[in-house]
Amino acid sequence: xxxxxNALLIGAxxxxxxxxxxxxxxxxxxxxxxxPEDIDELLSYVNDKNDPINYQKIELGKKLYFDPxxxxxxxxxxxxxxxxALGGADGVDAAIGHKWTKNPSHLNSPTVYNxxxxxxxxxxxxxxxxxDQAQGPIQADAEMAAPKELVVERVTSIPQYVEEFKKAYGKxxxxxxxxIASVIGxxxxxxxxxxxxxxxxxxxxxxxxxxEQAGLDLFxxxxxxxxxxxxxxxxxxxxxxxxxxxxxxxxxxxxGDKDGMVKTPTxxxxxxxxxxxxxxxxxxxKDAVKEMGSVQLGIDISDEEADSIVDFLNSLTGKKPVxxxxxxxxxxDKTPKPSAD
Amino acid sequence: xxxxxNALLIGAxxxxxxxxxxxxxxxxxxxxxxxPEDIDELLSYVNDKNDPINYQKIELGKKLYFDPxxxxxxxxxxxxxxxxALGGADGVDAAIGHKWTKNPSHLNSPTVYNxxxxxxxxxxxxxxxxxDQAQGPIQADAEMAAPKELVVERVTSIPQYVEEFKKAYGKxxxxxxxxIASVIGxxxxxxxxxxxxxxxxxxxxxxxxxxEQAGLDLFxxxxxxxxxxxxxxxxxxxxxxxxxxxxxxxxxxxxGDKDGMVKTPTxxxxxxxxxxxxxxxxxxxKDAVKEMGSVQLGIDISDEEADSIVDFLNSLTGKKPVxxxxxxxxxxDKTPKPSAD
Numbered sequence: 001x002x003x004x005x006n007a008l009l010i011g012a013x014x015x016x017x018x019x020x021x022x023x024x025x026x027x028x029x030x031x032x033x034x035x036p037e038d039i040d041e042l043l044s045y046v047n048d049k050n051d052p053i054n055y056q057k058i059e060l061g062k063k064l065y066f067d068p069x070x071x072x073x074x075x076x077x078x079x080x081x082x083x084x085a086l087g088g089a090d091g092v093d094a095a096i097g098h099k100w101t102k103n104p105s106h107l108n109s110p111t112v113y114n115x116x117x118x119x120x121x122x123x124x125x126x127x128x129x130x131x132d133q134a135q136g137p138i139q140a141d142a143e144m145a146a147p148k149e150l151v152v153e154r155v156t157s158i159p160q161y162v163e164e165f166k167k168a169y170g171k172x173x174x175x176x177x178x179x180i181a182s183v184i185g186x187x188x189x190x191x192x193x194x195x196x197x198x199x200x201x202x203x204x205x206x207x208x209x210x211x212e213q214a215g216l217d218l219f220x221x222x223x224x225x226x227x228x229x230x231x232x233x234x235x236x237x238x239x240x241x242x243x244x245x246x247x248x249x250x251x252x253x254x255x256g257d258k259d260g261m262v263k264t265p266t267x268x269x270x271x272x273x274x275x276x277x278x279x280x281x282x283x284x285x286k287d288a289v290k291e292m293g294s295v296q297l298g299i300d301i302s303d304e305e306a307d308s309i310v311d312f313l314n315s316l317t318g319k320k321p322v323x324x325x326x327x328x329x330x331x332x333d334k335t336p337k338p339s340a341d
Numbered sequence: 342x343x344x345x346x347n348a349l350l351i352g353a354x355x356x357x358x359x360x361x362x363x364x365x366x367x368x369x370x371x372x373x374x375x376x377p378e379d380i381d382e383l384l385s386y387v388n389d390k391n392d393p394i395n396y397q398k399i400e401l402g403k404k405l406y407f408d409p410x411x412x413x414x415x416x417x418x419x420x421x422x423x424x425x426a427l428g429g430a431d432g433v434d435a436a437i438g439h440k441w442t443k444n445p446s447h448l449n450s451p452t453v454y455n456x457x458x459x460x461x462x463x464x465x466x467x468x469x470x471x472x473d474q475a476q477g478p479i480q481a482d483a484e485m486a487a488p489k490e491l492v493v494e495r496v497t498s499i500p501q502y503v504e505e506f507k508k509a510y511g512k513x514x515x516x517x518x519x520x521i522a523s524v525i526g527x528x529x530x531x532x533x534x535x536x537x538x539x540x541x542x543x544x545x546x547x548x549x550x551x552x553e554q555a556g557l558d559l560f561x562x563x564x565x566x567x568x569x570x571x572x573x574x575x576x577x578x579x580x581x582x583x584x585x586x587x588x589x590x591x592x593x594x595x596x597g598d599k600d601g602m603v604k605t606p607t608x609x610x611x612x613x614x615x616x617x618x619x620x621x622x623x624x625x626x627k628d629a630v631k632e633m634g635s636v637q638l639g640i641d642i643s644d645e646e647a648d649s650i651v652d653f654l655n656s657l658t659g660k661k662p663v664x665x666x667x668x669x670x671x672x673x674d675k676t677p678k679p680s681a682d
Contacts, residue, residue: 066426074433075421085407085669092415092679100441102681272671284674325664328426330613333625338433340443 020205030220031229034201035194046189051182056168061187063326071144074338081109087272088113093280098145106252108280114268116189118235123278124257125237131185148177153336160329193318215312223297227264234264243298252279268316361546371561372570375542376535387530392523397509402528404667412485415679422450428613429454434621439486447593449621455609457530459576464619465598466578472526489518494677501670534659556653564638568605575605584639593620609657
C-alpha cells in the first residue's frame with residue numbers, strides 16, 4: 001500500500017515536472033531566452049567591445065547618469081526620466097523635460113533596465129546602442145537641452161571628473177561628448193534584472209508557479225512571442241499597427257520609422273513601468289495585453305486570458321542591482337552656470 | 342647631544358599642540374560645537390520625541406523622500422531640490438518646481454544635510470522642525486504642487502507603502518499627510534555629516550591642518566561666529582542686512598520674517614552648495630565670505646583673510662551617509678494619475 005502511494009506520488013510529480021519540462025522546451029523553440037547565468041556569457045552582452053567595461057567606468061558612468069549638471073538647467077539628469085527607483089522609467093505618459101516641455105511626439109520614456117538587450121534604441125530604432133543613444137536626450141531641446149560643448153565644459157571643469165576619466169581610460173583620455181555618453185552607456189549596460197522567469201528558463205522548473213506557467217504558455221499560444229522574444233522579450237523593430245481591422249489608442253503624431261516600424265518595448269519589469277505603449281496611452285497592464293492582441297495580432301483576448309498572461313508578465317519583475325546613490329564632485333568657478341531658459 | 346635633540350623636538354611638538362589646544366578652547370568659548378561622537382548624545386538631536394526613530398521609519402522615509410509621486414506631476418521628489426548627491430541642495434540660484442516655476446521669492450534651496458541641527462526651518466524660520474517643514478514644499482504651487490489629499494491617496498493606493506507604515510508605526514497607524522511628512526522628517530534627521538572640523542572639536546588636534554586652524558581662528562576673530570555657531574554653524578534667526586553702510590547683493594523680494602529676521606544657513610558642506618545666500622546671488626565662496634563681512638559685520642575682509650577663512654570652511658565638508666538608492670513600490674490602478682498641469 002505504502003509502495004503504491006509512493007509510486008502514485010512520484011507519478012504525479014513526474015507529470016508536473018514533465019509538463020514544466022516541455023513548457024521550457026516550448027519556450028526555447030519560441031525564441032525565449034534567459035538572462036545568462038554564466039558570467040562570461042552575460043558579459044558577452046553587457047560588455048561594449050568599443051568601450052570595454054571596468055569598475056572605474058561603471059562608477060563614473062553612474063555618477064554622470066545621476067548628475068543633473070549634464071542638463072542645461074542643472075536640474076534634469078538621465079535618472080529623471082529613466083528613474084532606477086521606478087522600474088527605470090518615469091511613470092508619466094510622455095516625458096517632461098527642459099522648460100516643462102512634453103516630448104514633442106508624446107513619447108513615453110522606455111525603461112533603462114535591460115536596455116542592453118535591445119537590438120536598437122529609441123522608439124523609432126534610430127540608434128544602434130546605448131553609447132550612441134545617451135547622446136540624444138542630453139541634447140534634445142525638450143529633454144536636457146544641453147549643447148555638446150556645454151556638457152564637455154561642465155564635466156571638464158570639475159577636477160574629480162577629469163581624474164576619474166583618467167583612471168577609467170588612461171592618462172591620455174580625450175574627454176569629449178562622445179566619451180561622456182559612452183561611459184554613461186557602460187553603466188547602463190550593467191542594469192540587468194534577472195527574474196523568476198529567467199530561473200525557469202535556466203532550468204529551475206519550480207521558479208514559476210503553475211499559474212505563471214499557464215500564462216507563459218498562453219503568451220506563446222496567442223502569438224505574443226512574434227514580437228516579444230529573445231532575452232529582452234522585445235527590443236527589435238516590428239511593424240506598427242498590424243491589424244487593420246482594429247485601431248490603436250490614439251497614435252499621436254508618432255508614426256514609427258520611415259518604414260512605419262517601431263521598437264517593440266521589453267516586457268521585463270513591465271508590471272512596474274505603467275503607463276504603456278509609445279504614447280503612454282494605457283495604464284492598466286491587462287488592458288494593454290488586450291489592446292496588443294487586437295492591434296498587433298488581430299485577435300480578441302478574453303478577460304480570463306489576459307489575466308493569465310498578466311500572471312506570467314508579473315514573473316518578469318526582476319531583481320534590481322543595488323545602487324549606492326553617488327556623491328557628486330562639486331562644481332568649480334570654471335563650471336558653466338545652469339540656465340533655466 | 343641626542344638627548345638635547347629629543348628635548349627640542351618634544352618642546353616643538355608641545356608648542357604646536359599647546360597652540361591647537363588653546364584654539365580648541367577658544368572655539369568652545371565661541372559656542373562652536375561638534376556633531377557628537379557619542380551615539381546617545383547624537384541621538385538626543387537626531388531622535389524626534391514626537392516620532393521616535395526606528396529602522397523601518399528611516400527606510401520608509403527614504404523611499405518617500407525619493408518618490409516623485411509625492412508631487413502633482415509625478416516627476417519632482419524632495420530629492421530634486423535637496424539632492425543628496427549635490428551636497429543636499431540643487432546647485433541653482435532659485436528652486437525650480439512644478440510647471441518650471443522659479444521660487445516666487447527667488448529663494449535658494451537650503452541643504453537637507455545636518456538640517457536637524459537647525460533650531461528652525463525655512464529662510465523665514467516659520468517652521469519649528471523637519472516633520473513640519475516637509476509639509477511645505479510638497480504642497481507649494483511652485484514646488485511639488487500636490488494637495489494633501491492627493492499625497493495621501495497616492496501613498497495609500499500602494500499596498501507596500503501601507504504595509505511599511507504598519508511595520509514602522511504599528512497596525513493601527515493612521516496614514517495622513519502629517520504622518521507622511523513626519524516619516525520623511527525621520528529620514529532627514531539621520532542625514533548628518535561629521536567632518537574633520539568635528540574631529541578637531543572632539544579633541545583630535547591634528548584633524549585640521551595649520552592653514553585650516555588659522556582659518557578657524559580668523560573666522561572667530563572676524564566675528565562670523567556671532568551668527569554661525571552651535572553644531573549647525575547657523576540654523577538660528579538673525580537680523581537680515583545688519584550693516585547699513587553696505588548693501589546686500591540684490592535682496593529680491595524676500596524680506597525675512599515679520600521682524601526682518603532670516604535663518605542663518607548652516608556652513609556645513611558649504612564648499613559643495615554654491616550658489617550662496619537666500620537668493621543664490623553669489624557663486625564663489627570667497628566672494629560670499631567677503632560679502633557677509635561687509636553686509637553682516639560691517640567690516641572689509643581682505644582677499645588674504647577670505648582665502649584663509651575659506652581654508653577653514655573647506656574642512657566642514659563632511660562624510661555623507663551611504664544611501665542605497667531605493668526601489669519604490671509600483672503604482673496600482675487606484676493610484677491617482679500624475680498631472681503636469
